Amino acid sequence: MPTVHAMRAGLVQRWSAAVSKLPGALVCGVIALAATFVSEHYGGPQLLYALLMGLAFHLSMDNAQVRRGVEFCGRSVLRLGVALLGVRITLHEVFALGAATALTLVSAVALTLACGLALAHRMKRPREEGLLSGGAVAICGASAALAIASVLPKTAENERFTLLAVVGVTVLSTVSMVLYPFALQMLGLSQTQSGIFLGGTIHALPACW
Numbered sequence: 001m002p003t004v005h006a007m008r009a010g011l012v013q014r015w016s017a018a019v020s021k022l023p024g025a026l027v028c029g030v031i032a033l034a035a036t037f038v039s040e041h042y043g044g045p046q047l048l049y050a051l052l053m054g055l056a057f058h059l060s061m062d063n064a065q066v067r068r069g070v071e072f073c074g075r076s077v078l079r080l081g082v083a084l085l086g087v088r089i090t091l092h093e094v095f096a097l098g099a100a101t102a103l104t105l106v107s108a109v110a111l112t113l114a115c116g117l118a119l120a121h122r123m124k125r126p127r128e129e130g131l132l133s134g135g136a137v138a139i140c141g142a143s144a145a146l147a148i149a150s151v152l153p154k155t156a157e158n159e160r161f162t163l164l165a166v167v168g169v170t171v172l173s174t175v176s177m178v179l180y181p182f183a184l185q186m187l188g189l190s191q192t193q194s195g196i197f198l199g200g201t202i203h204a205l206p207a208c209w
Helices: 004-042 046-056 058-062 064-087 091-097 099-122 127-138 142-149 156-187 191-201
Strands: none
Touching: 004 046, 004 064, 046 058, 046 142, 046 156, 058 064, 064 142, 099 127, 099 191, 127 142, 127 156, 142 156, 156 191
16 A cells, blocks of 8 residues: 555645646636637637637747646647537437437538548548548537647647648638528528538537537
8 A cells, every 4th residue: 555655745746747737727718718708798709719819829838837738728628628518418409309310410420521531632631631620520610620639649730730720610610600591591491400400510619609
């Protein structure tokens, strides 16, 4: 059994590791609060504001103390946030869709991921880019892109492509929110059909969360 001294040393080590992440976590928290404030008072996607503010504060990553906290938020906190988004969907809501609708959406996700990988292969791009862009389009937009990027190799090329994917999927989702309802009305689809289509194609933008 571990001695009292060893347990105390372990607790001190964990406490020191947690404290070392605090400056970077505070920076991320301030950016998140600022993006939320701007989105709520002036409109627009919260995630896009956070992305632009994060770019403005990117130089702070040169500080080792800040970098540890930012990297922690970009991995563990981001994964927790994506998991909490999934928890919002209850089993009752899933069953209410019906087996046919659920199967259609699952098939669409799988097909979109496959298309992303196939296009990356066709265009002679890294497989990671196909997976990231396909996942962003297929699942939940920018949140999926960031979650996938957190488990990909940390290279400058992957970071640049992640930024491109996040901005691209956010802009396209915003445009589709405006255009799709008019297009569906012109097609004469029912409310149920329109809801299934919109829910399966438009990603959950922060402005709508």
